[in-house]
Amino acid sequence: MTTTPDADLPTVEFAFPGPLRDQLVAAIVSGEKTSTSSLLVEYDADDEELPVVGSRGAVIDSAGRPVLVVETTAVEVSRLADVPLAHAVDEGEGYTTVAEWRTGHEEFWTSAEVVAELPDGFRLDDDTEIVMERFRVVGAADRPA
Secondary structure: OOEOOOOOOEEEOOOOOOHHHHHHHHHHHHOOOOEEEEEHHHHHHOOOOOOOOOOEEEEEOOOOOEEEEEEEEEEEEEEHHHOOHHHHHHOOOOOOOHHHHHHHHHHHHOOHHHHOOOOOOOOOOOOOEEEEEEEEEEEEOOEEO
């Protein structure tokens, strides 16, 4: 686990460094993005614990700079086929249907960068378990509330 240079908070990374990460961080800053989704298998592959309600982390931008601090407010594991519309909309990426959300996320989760981090033979289907995390902004990275 890495920490921010100015605090003892773990870093929170959305997507990979680049345009998508910058878009997601901007959506968090604007208040449009209050939820995120991950593959449960990613946590297993990295031997990483699921997010815990009440935990805080410093969101970093593509340059690795801490931007703001978020606090996890809810965590739920769901089948890919069962992700609700509210979660899709709250991801702040402009999705208006679960089908749009799923298409966008399937493209990301089947990208070469993601596949390289997944166990061999992983297949994405309706039964794939998704970690749905809700969060709120609690302050700037250098001044958390």
